[in-house]
Structures are given as structure tokens and as C-alpha cells.
Amino acid sequence: MPKQQPSDDEPVEDPVERRRRRAVFLRELAEARELRERVHPRRTKVQRLRQAARMRTFRY
Known part of the structure; x- marks a missing residue:
């Protein structure tokens, strides 16, 4: 899925703030x-x- 470009009215998200949230x-x-x-x-x-049973299903 392609990344969405921020629109003009949306502020660019600060990576530090995103990690904190x-x-x-x-x-x-x-x-x-x-x-x-x-x-x-x-x-x-x-x-x-x-x-755990679901996870074991995918391990070989």
C-alpha cells in the first residue's frame, strides 16, 4: 500500500512526538x-x- 502524502492543511508529524505518543x-x-x-x-x-497454538502453526 503506498504511503499517503500529507495534505496542505495537515501538519507534518514530528517523529519524536509520534514515538512519544x-x-x-x-x-x-x-x-x-x-x-x-x-x-x-x-x-x-x-x-x-x-x-501460542496459532504461533506454533506457522513455525516449521
Whole structure:
């Protein structure tokens, strides 16, 4: 997929600001996962096992 060119009314994104916002997002995502694991430990374990099984499918 080709990269989109910024339009005239869109400011060019600062890479430093983008990395900072991404770090905040990933931190909040990890926090949400931890909370979900505390609230629904069995469901989280099942999800983790299913993900591991999916990953094994693609390894030879």
C-alpha cells in the first residue's frame, strides 16, 4: 500500500512526538492487559494458549 502524502492543511508529524505518543499507547495497552488478566485470569490463560497454538502453526 503506498504511503499517503500529507495534505496542505495537515501538519507534518514530528517523529519524536509520534514515538512519544506510541510509547504512551503501548504502556496503556500493557496496563489494560494486566488489568484484564487480574479480572479474568482463566479467560486470559485460554487466550494466551490459543495465541501460542496459532504461533506454533506457522513455525516449521
